[in-house]
Amino acid sequence: LFLSRQSTPLVYGAEIVAAVALWFTALSLLISSAKFRAFYGKYRVWFDRLLGAVLLYFALRIILSFLLA
Incomplete structure (x- = not known):
């Protein structure tokens, strides 16, 4: 703080x-909260896809950093 x-x-x-x-x-x-659960339930598939893409991006960057080092 x-x-x-x-x-x-x-x-x-x-x-x-x-x-x-x-x-x-x-x-x-x-x-x-009920509002968040409703929102997440509605967009869960897209949220999971987006998070998966972000994690895949970071994994590829790590792999490339080892291969190009």
């Missing part, structure tokens, strides 16, 4: 824990 250069590693760790907890709380509230 807001840290200075004098902050200790414990403060950094506490901030990371708080940010992750906040993120997953917000995500679980969003996913559990």
Whole structure:
């Protein structure tokens, strides 16, 4: 959130824990809502295709980086 250069590693760790907890709380509230479930149910096939294409793109980039290195 807001840290200075004098902050200790414990403060950094506490901030990371708080940010992750906040993120997953917000995500679980969003996913559990009826509106989101209806939206996801309607566009699930396209969402899965898009996510699959993105993951395939990253996989190909990794493979090419090893082959061309």
